[in-house]
Amino acid sequence: MAQNPDLYLMAPLIPHTVAALESRFRIHRSDPPPSTRAIACGGTTVIDAASMDRLPNLGIIACCAVGYDGVDTAAAAARGIRVTNTPDVLTDDVADLAIGLILALERRIAFADRLVRGGGWAMPLSRKVSGRRIGIFGLGRIGHAIARRAAPFAGEILYTARSEKADVPYRYCPDITALAAASDILVLAAPGGDATRAIVDANVLAALGADGVLVNVSRGSLVDEPALIAALEAGGIAGAALDVFADEPHVPEALRAMDQVVLTPHLGSATQDTRRAMGELTVANLDAFFAGKPLLTPVP
Incomplete structure (x- = not known):
């Protein structure tokens, strides 16, 4: 039986989303192994070129947010790493x-x-x-x-x-x-x-x-x-x-x-309904990536 892929969880997501990720991945909250294939993060999480180079098997960064300014998208593109976000739902x-x-x-x-x-x-x-x-x-x-x-x-x-x-x-x-x-x-x-x-x-x-x-x-x-x-x-x-x-x-x-x-403490999207929808879209993008299907909301 194939082992679930490694995912680095870099943001505190709601329990519903974490449960969905845990059913699909081996979750790492610190010290992710080189075998890590995916990152789930927030909109302000900093992921630079050096972070990507420490994870040579990384294929996707899934931001559970509309913003992704913490991610070096040019570095990701140069390494063939896909980046997604969660527009519209918030x-x-x-x-x-x-x-x-x-x-x-x-x-x-x-x-x-x-x-x-x-x-x-x-x-x-x-x-x-x-x-x-x-x-x-x-x-x-x-x-x-x-x-x-x-x-x-x-x-x-x-x-x-x-x-x-x-x-x-x-x-x-x-x-x-x-x-x-x-x-x-x-x-x-x-x-x-x-x-x-x-x-x-x-x-x-x-x-x-x-x-x-x-x-x-x-x-x-x-x-x-x-x-x-x-x-x-x-x-x-x-x-x-x-x-x-x-x-x-x-x-x-x-x-x-x-x-x-x-x-207010950065609560623009902080409702139960929207955080659930954001998490579901994040998971759906990860599912699409690992199934070899088009991503739902890739960033430009």
């Missing part, structure tokens, strides 16, 4: 969270909750959300879903993407600085990676201005975190709602101390 949850963060930030819901739990009642007035100009950086699957949810109450939807899209009713801005200057609420929904690293810098935050707010549901790497903290402390922008951070799970004390900031 789009709704991330978009829902973006809208929730906008409302929580502008209406100061988290602050009000802390106030009442502490026995307080009176609090400063918050800000109206309806009628605000919402700019979305990155109009892919998630950006589109955020725009659809925001459109009924937004004064205007604006966006910046790699190129102007002819089939959308939103206003195009040529770059993120122009988008920030034209927006009241700047939402980040673009992929991580070198092309977007620290793209929200001091200049972009200055363009957003003292009445503007930042919402990030993409990757912490998009934001120059020290510049964001400086802008918040100086009143350069009005607030921020962040689901992702530069050095997770470490969140700067300066951000944790600010009342004009809403913080």
